[in-house]
Amino acid sequence: MLFGRPGEALRVEVERAISEFRAGRPVLLRDRGELGLVLSAELADGELVQRLDRLAGGSGHLVLTPARLRRLGAKGRSEPGVFALPALDLDRVACLAFRLDSRMDAPIAPASALDSAALELARLSLVLPAALVVPVSAEAVAGETLVAAEIAAVNAYRAEQAASLTIVGRAPVPLEGAPETEFVVFRGGEGLRDQVAIIVGKPDLAAPVPVRLHSACLTGDLFGSLKCDCGDQLRETVQWMAENEGGILLYLDQEGRGNGISNKMRAYKLQSQGWDTYEADEVLGFDLDQRHFDFAATMLKQLGVSRVIALTNNPQKIGAIAAAGLEVAASQRVLGRPNAHNVRYLASKRDRAGHLIDMDALMARAAPKD
Structure with missing residues (x-):
């Protein structure tokens, strides 16, 4: 050649x-x-x-x-x-x-x-x-x-894409509430897309590092959609890391549980007609979750991480991190805010995909304070 x-x-x-x-x-x-x-x-x-x-x-x-x-x-x-x-x-x-x-x-x-x-x-x-x-x-x-x-x-x-991930750029990007933050961009992982690691503060790499694997959600992360809790999880995780000695958030280009933004919108249309989030995906031909997390573990290893505290409600992410050879020292729930538009979505994640979501705790969080 x-x-x-x-x-x-x-x-x-x-x-x-x-x-x-x-x-x-x-x-x-x-x-x-x-x-x-x-x-x-x-x-x-x-x-x-x-x-x-x-x-x-x-x-x-x-x-x-x-x-x-x-x-x-x-x-x-x-x-x-x-x-x-x-x-x-x-x-x-x-x-x-x-x-x-x-x-x-x-x-x-x-x-x-x-x-x-x-x-x-x-x-x-x-x-x-x-x-x-x-x-x-x-x-x-x-x-x-x-x-x-x-x-x-x-x-x-x-x-092969997961194995060939390479860092192509990194720079400090001060965030509101987390001024000491660095963005590290990796090429590869899923198709022809880039992935981003956001290092908040100065996490101690010799100890278990708080880590969140966060799949991109244009509607929730950027526009504040009420249909999910993604934007809450993203911003509150960064804030928590800034207040607790740092951590790493991996922002993964896996919109719509790996189905892509166009198929996510098709699923949203079906949800507006009464289907739950997983039923809508099944109508379109997708199983519960199309995402892969092996490349996320590769990103963490390249950043020098070997032990993690997994900030997630999703047992699949915990299992994927462990299966990729990283030690999961502990896990911690990440709560969003329930509302009239997302409560069925949250219950479906708990009941259909086994997410570790305490609905009582969520509803108590949303209740007005005296």
Whole structure:
């Protein structure tokens, strides 16, 4: 390889594949001798689909996640599956993949490794997790200007991004109530995005360091949305660290529990119609939580942290930190403020995802003081 580092070619293929998939263009996935053209079901264009249909010869299919299949009526489904598409009918695709009141209209076939990689490509691209797949031969696509990627490289991409995190900038950024604060920017972690560590004060790295893994929430963190408690948790954590000998907040680009801002807004629309936060995500094809925290542990290790006090209500974050080789010396709850708009959301996190939320304590916090 003339340009680039040794072994980087496969990663470059995946990054190009993410860009193509997110733009609504087909990507050629390879699994040994098997080839398949994959296309985002959300972004499928009628004229393009007609051309794919001619290639498919009746062999095309729609790949859906376990969550969406459960919503269609496949109770207890834990593996992705496919619906055969004798013709690439976009109305049928939309009905199975996206419509609220849809039910299964045909048997579900098992997903192949290539099918599952198509769903992973959709997740990496932050589009809805549903993909059209057309098996093809090398002869059928010869001469086409297609971006191609190995499915093994697609499946390994997240872990490789976590392992290749690098610090690309750091500077003091005084904050209101926390004037001694430094921002450290890392490149990588999730796709082609940057991650930020906010070091508040001068935490003692020889002792357990108070740490919060905070997933970005545009609506709550920046605009003060009443639908969640994210903004409260962010600002109160920084304030607590400033008043208690420092700590580190990792601000992770994982909007909407890893689903992306567009899908988060789709979920919010469903919530306005009566679904709870997790039901809304399931309708869209997402499981309880799409986030990964292995790269957060890599960030902490690069900052010299080996032991943490986890500031979180989420047992998944505590487990992820420990699984990545850091010692969790203790954990501490982070309370937001309940209100009429977020109390159902908070109860759902407690009941559906096991978050350690004491609703009585929250309501007492919100009660007017005498």
